[in-house]
Amino acid sequence: MRHLGLTLAAAAIAATTLAGCTKTSSPASTEAAATTTSPATMSDADKAKALAALPAPYKTADLANGESKFALCSTCHTLAEGAPNMTGPNLHGVFGRKAGAVAGFSYSDPLKATGWTWDAARIDTWIADPKVAVPGTKMTFAGLKDPKDRTDVIAYLMIGTGFKP
Numbered sequence: 751m752r753h754l755g756l757t758l759a760a761a762a763i764a765a766t767t768l769a770g771c772t773k774t775s776s777p778a779s780t781e782a783a784a785t786t787t788s789p790a791t792m793s794d795a796d797k798a799k800a801l802a803a804l805p806a807p808y809k810t811a812d813l814a815n816g817e818s819k820f821a822l823c824s825t826c827h828t829l830a831e832g833a834p835n836m837t838g839p840n841l842h843g844v845f846g847r848k849a850g851a852v853a854g855f856s857y858s859d860p861l862k863a864t865g866w867t868w869d870a871a872r873i874d875t876w877i878a879d880p881k882v883a884v885p886g887t888k889m890t891f892a893g894l895k896d897p898k899d900r901t902d903v904i905a906y907l908m909i910g911t912g913f914k915p
């Protein structure tokens with residue numbers, strides 16, 4: 751884990767250096783976000799800090815379990831800012847965003863028609879059983895039946911997608 755912390759520090763330095771030059775800083779900030787918001791590459795200390803900043807009950811979630819459950823999602827979803835859509839849309843910034851709003855992703859009509867804004871409670875219901883939550887959805891995922899697994903994966907999503915409490 752220690753070398754990952756160093757990688758992050760190096761990325762932060764690179765981002766600072768790039769931001770200081772006169773060129774547009776947006777590619778640099780995208781790169782930095784892609785590196786720094788992935789819990790998979792954070793040091794244990796940074797993970798603990800990020801977790802403690804979340805609202806209850808997510809602040810006491812088991813992030814390691816959330817990470818291992820997110821493996822079920824990561825075949826279809828990326829989390830980092832600017833990362834590509836795959837079978838599912840990129841989830842960066844999903845908390846507080848309207849359902850079906852990622853540009854360039856072809857959503858099902860039923861999901862777009864929900865009019866939902868994603869928050870933790872909505873996502874909890876959604877990932878428990880997507881086809882029950884939104885009949886006709888394109889998300890072919892059987893669902894996470896254990897509420898604790900959902901809480902853990904939502905905590906992981908919050909940290910990985912740049913959720914702001």
Ligand code: HEC
Nearest residue numbers: 822823826837838849850851857858861887888889890891
């Ligand atoms: C087999 C691929 C697949 C898997 C696995 C999958 N998803 Fe999805 N996901 C999709 C697709 C496709 C959509 C778009 C659904 C639609 O348009 O009806 C979607 C939509 C979503 C959305 C709504 C995004 C938006 O912009 O409105 C969220 C949130 C989400 N998924 C979270 C998850 C989580 C969390 C997991 C794991 C627990 C997961 N997904 C597993 C394919 C998948």
